[in-house]
Amino acid sequence: MLVEMEQLNEEAAKLAAAPLWPLTDDELTGLLRTTHHLQQVVTTLQARLIRQADTRALPAAGGHRTLTGWLRTVVRLDPQPARELTDLAAALAHQPSLEQAVLDGHLDLRQAAVIAETLRGLPADLAEFDDVTPAEAGDIAEQARATMTEMAAQLPAFQLRRVGERILAHVAPHLAEQFEQAALARQEARARAKRGVTLSLPVDGLVRLSGVLGAEDAATVQAALHPLCAPTPGDDRTKAQRRADALVDVCRLALRTADLPEDGGEPPQLAVTVAFDPLTRALGAATTDTGNRLSPETARRLACDARILPVVLGGAGQILDAGRTRRLAGGTLRRALHVRDGGCVFPHCDRPPRWTDAHHIVSWLDGGPTALDNLALLCREHHRLVHHPTAGWQIRLGPDRKPEFIPPPAVDATRRPRRNVYHRRE
Template sequence: MSVENHVDHWGTSPRDPVATALAGMETALGELLAMDPAYWRTSQKKDVLARLETLKAQQAALELRVLATAGDIAEETGDKDASAWMRAELLVDKGAARAQMKLATSVSTHELLAAGLADGVVTRDKARVITNALNAIEANPVASNEVLLLAEKLLVGYATRLTANELRIVGKRILTEIDPVRFEDAEAKALLAEEERAQQKTALRVWDNHDGTVGDNHDGTVGFDGVLPVALGMRFKTHVEAWAQPRKQQFVEKGTPLPPWERLMGQGFARLLETIDPDALPRHGGDPTTINVVISLDELRKELGTAVLGYDETNGTTISATEARKMACNATIIPWVLGADGQVLDAGRSSRFFQPIQRKALRLQQKCCQADGCDMPPEWCDAHHLTPWSLGGKTDLKDGVLLCPHHHRLAHAPGFTHERLPDGTIRFTRRP
């Protein structure tokens, strides 16, 4: 029976089935919202959550059906399309509204998918994954209509037991599942093309946040973002997590509150950079990749001196002499000591960080961070020069001590002094 048979076009009929059904839904939802789930039985909560998932899928099915036939709304309001009306009247973001319209159009052309939504077995997210997979098959000149229909049937079936992300992976390989002999080569070519596109999208941006407080060049932080191919991106994530996880474990074992995971990941990334072997870096102009630190003799002698990363203050970044001394423990650095007139007094010596075999020996000897009371595992510690490199310290086992990143910073911080105790541990004391 059509809706028109019940509608009073003056808008006063109580027999409008659409309005009556919506009112019933609103009433039932209002009754549930008036209850406090804290007093529900566990079985009731599970039942509610499961049935709401089904209802959300059916609600999406209804919404997409209406949107697929909503061209008359734009005609009546003068909007470009229904998505523009959604933006103006429903305050839906333009991108989200257009995505909804696109999904509605796609679902309307796939009967099995539309039925899955209406039955509540295919969610909106899964419907979007399936339509993307089917659109790719439609664009494949080798795939026939029969193949498209079979792929739709299989994907709707998979949607009942897979998450949206799992379904996305299956969707990329569905043609191979249908006919391995026929589509395997095509899939391999498509995968290569996808990887090539990912390579073309690879990008990295780095910028100075200018949030420092000392001078124009002494900036606090650097921001960056980028895009990597999936395989490389997952390797990057794994490497950073390998450095972040031990820090998290330290907090857990000590029973102290955990910092935000993003901060741990940022600190893990910093540790990854600090431990890169210079020998593994590319060569520039015939020389190993190095960090040039320019510092005057007077600044070198100061407890609170400054230095420049680079070759001059115009093109470099100002850092503290303390930070320069800390970097000397972990990177290849060449100091350029200048006199009052800018003349090079000393081109210094390249100070390499401790070699892998030396680090292994230190781990065997010292077992953990040597700061008094710290038990950070040796794998996550820096090899620190007991006699500062700037004062002639050498990179050898007698002059090496393992310190975790926190205590390594304290060892170079002007606000702290440290001494070696008889048992070999290092005690830090804040200066008066």
């Protein structure tokens, strides 16, 4: 078997390297479908091999605590695909008919896993009904398998899962309502037990946020994010980017309340090491006390509304300034900003005061004071814009000591000052 697989691997590698330009459109489409099925067949074989390795206790023999850990070592997989493969192998255990349906091209593996998950829960669910005999339960399970396999010809896995949630409505309507009530109660209990959120280590400046929530908790999160996800005029953010910004805005609002534990009731304190060139008097990249690298522009923006302990290093690494902690725009000063600005002062922005940062017009890192005449409220999006090195927007106080903006030439060649007229100001 190994020799045959090696020969097949060699032939597949030759095909993968062959030129594709001679193919007609129909041939290209047909080849794509065929390679997808081939991938499904190979992955099915992988799942069977993984189960056989588990049966033989190969992971333990190799010093691995888990099947996933062993698989990562054997085929050099990242954690996520290794978990997906082991989960698939477990899902298809004792389901030879579903595996055969994948091999025959009637199902793909995600559909097979959904059907297997539905069938696995049916015996216990049906046992709750006193008038259902074991033989009848077996018949219902078989009808469920056949019905879902037939529907798989038209429905992708995520839609097939919804069918599985109400499968008794298709194969045993007289039990469906009772079943749904019991199933929902179990589903909520499982969701509560499996809930969780994780944040990865930074990679290329990004931290992956992942997690699972129960339906009720997810509805709560969606209700909080939805008002902040609406696009603004000229907004070029994707829906996912708007949701990400909304989540951060909600957290920033929570940090400004007095309802969180004492160490979370205000923006976080950072220790930031910034390289400084005495010749050009320019700041270089910064490093937080958590080891993350930040651009000079980001460090300046954070300094506007976070407590930062700057440690400025010269060219030889000597400490030129350390230990000066800025005073936040809080208490009376913050309330005065709320009254004066009414919200984000960027033209046309409708964000209220609680959703804003206190921006230093003259950067605090450049010696700007934390005083009313050197502060302006900006929402996070416009705070980033003002700090962006190439955006070209300038902020200043007008003759009446209220903030106004000078647009870049690309926006207005005359660079006429603009103000936010949305918020009512006294």
